[in-house]
Amino acid sequence: MTKPGITIDLPDWLESFLADSPRIFSTTAERMGFVIELSRLNVRNRSGGPFGAAVFDVDGRLVAPGINLVESAGCSILHAEMVALAAAQKALGRYDIGDAGRLKYEIYASTEPCAMCFGAIPWSGVSGLVCGARGEDAREIGFDEGSKPDDWVLALNRRGISVERDVLRAAAVAVLREYAEDGGVLYNPGNHGH
């Protein structure tokens, strides 16, 4: 056996979308609007599940976007949040995004994180999480959140990570429904992580 090499390619539509996007998103709503638009474009371009995410600095500067690539990349760990965190770390050149708490960054997610992404957030060095749709909205169309603690918001807060929920929830849910109505793949039968 030779050693494996893993390359994560993001879809081409992302290139032109990013070229046309602002670099700074001033408000919480603008940032959430951007990640919801990522989720929508991911559905329309059939490049993955209906989930988008992004890391922003304290001024609202986009550090890195993320989209769900499970199906298109054939890799179950590539949820939108994981892609955004890995891409942000690459852009910043460090695995600890907040640089030992000296700098503040937030991850925005079009839907609340599953158990895996919930577990990944504290290791990433972001100091805040902002969510659109609720986990129950994803469950309603057949996705599974995994075994996430009931008090997951508190668990993040205790680690110094703020959580804001229900930002543009209705708009985020509309993309989930569009995906479901479109007959989108609920990957991993029996275990529909999102």
Added chain:
Amino acid sequence: MTKPGITIDLPDWLESFLADSPRIFSTTAERMGFVIELSRLNVRNRSGGPFGAAVFDVDGRLVAPGINLVESAGCSILHAEMVALAAAQKALGRYDIGDAGRLKYEIYASTEPCAMCFGAIPWSGVSGLVCGARGEDAREIGFDEGSKPDDWVLALNRRGISVERDVLRAAAVAVLREYAEDGGVLYNPGNHGH
């Protein structure tokens, strides 16, 4: 901004180690011995944290190895289990390793999974997890498991994933201690995920 591209490079020592390794590991102890050796070589070669993992098929054939690459790759999601799962999915050409439950594969981990890797396992399609050192052994040298449910074994069992613990635990712990005594980096200050 141009779209991010993410490449995960595994260290060169892995190439020669894999070339010299058998393709089939007949017993549980041989498979665990292999992932503990991965963790030891990762420490000795200073290519990451003291953690190894691998996916095996039902005959003990090695599908993919994984090592912790957080520090060397500058990416907090690259725990040994995540690397092994992603590499196995690449090798098999599908994001659902077990192909909708038709095939049985196990992931071996030199230390019990943190909250992120615990959350990732059900999405991967493996049907079993075999662990060496306990989470508390990693905590003892300063690593953090994250907010993993107390009943994490039961939570995996309920999803049809078997869990076997304490396989060659002493040998796995010895590598953790070697790393600690060597002054290995406890990455992400305040949040030492493993």
